Amino acid sequence: MADVLRYAAFTTDPAGGNPAGVVLDAGGLDDDTMQAIAAEVGYSETAFVTGEGAVRPVRYFSPKAEVPFCGHATVATAVALAERIGPGEIVFDTKAGRVPVVVDEELRATLTSVEPHVEAADLADVLDILRWSPDDLDPELPPRVGYAGARHLVLGTATRQRLADLDYDFDRLLAYMLERDLTTLQLVWRESPTVYHVRDPFPVGGVVEDPATGAAAAAFGAYLRELGLAQPTITLHQGHDLGRPSLITVELRPDDPRIRVSGHAVPIAS
Structure with a gap:
């Protein structure tokens, strides 16, 4: 090996x-x-x-x-x-x-990132699959698909509690994502204009949830720019609900459409 x-x-x-x-x-x-x-x-x-x-x-x-x-x-x-x-x-x-x-x-x-883009989202049955209702969504963060190397469906929730109570139908979400060529769902709650909490179901990879998703962070930066919500620097907190806290920094530059994503990495002992 x-x-x-x-x-x-x-x-x-x-x-x-x-x-x-x-x-x-x-x-x-x-x-x-x-x-x-x-x-x-x-x-x-x-x-x-x-x-x-x-x-x-x-x-x-x-x-x-x-x-x-x-x-x-x-x-x-x-x-x-x-x-x-x-x-x-x-x-x-x-x-x-x-x-x-x-x-x-x-x-x-x-x-x-590679040059990103954002497109309309087809929600179809995804709220039912997530066991969410329309009232759980943040109207100021409308659903979109963001791309910055891979495709991610961005869904904004109105409360941190809704984000914490993640319980979805794995097989149904897998089928939904495969039909639409999605890599993860980027589920977000906005703490402030520069701080977001995110969770990323990843059934297409055989994983219930990713504790840190840099590709989705880049796509999310493009999403914020598309909606006119961009800030020079955005902080994403991910993995806390899994007991593996992660810190991701997203930088948006006015002179470059590409998204910069930063973070540390450390070896894991064998």
């Missing part, structure tokens, strides 16, 4: 954040082997660096399927590389496009 590193992303505590598998030398692995490794690791994603050089190709596998882009595994991989070759900029060539990542001296990584 390939040498699999394990990192917790968007945290400085190995017991927090979102665990990611990282394989830095995956050039000789075929698709089936990468999928099998990701399933054995069991984390929401494992990143496979399949080449070297100034631009490094990277692929991401959940326990169930390959995904085009994964933010927390990108942060984990960038920090793992920086620990070995030193801080600076790394460019990853993903299936969604090229993603530059800058790792500073404190091993905090900032990725720059």
Whole structure:
């Protein structure tokens, strides 16, 4: 089996954040082997660096399927590389496009997303699947699908309690998401214009919930900009309801449509 590193992303505590598998030398692995490794690791994603050089190709596998882009595994991989070759900029060539990542001296990584977009959302039966009612939604955060490397349905809830009481039909949500090519649901509660609490069901990856989702954070930044709610810096709190608190910083620059997502990553002891 390939040498699999394990990192917790968007945290400085190995017991927090979102665990990611990282394989830095995956050039000789075929698709089936990468999928099998990701399933054995069991984390929401494992990143496979399949080449070297100034631009490094990277692929991401959940326990169930390959995904085009994964933010927390990108942060984990960038920090793992920086620990070995030193801080600076790394460019990853993903299936969604090229993603530059800058790792500073404190091993905090900032990725720059591919160019995002936002589109209308088809709610269909999703509220019933989540066991929510229309009254649970925040009218100032209307449903949309955000994309910044992967597609995420954004739903805003009016209360923190509704966010805390997450109890959905796994199989029905899986079918709903597969039909619409969604990677996660980004369920959000707004504490203030710059602070949000989020949860991300991820049944398409075989995972009930992600404790930190960098790709969804980037998509959410695009969503806020589309709605005229953008701030220069947004803080997302995720994973608290799972006992794995995560801290994600989203930066929106007026001169660049791409979204910057930042966080730390730390090794998880074998």
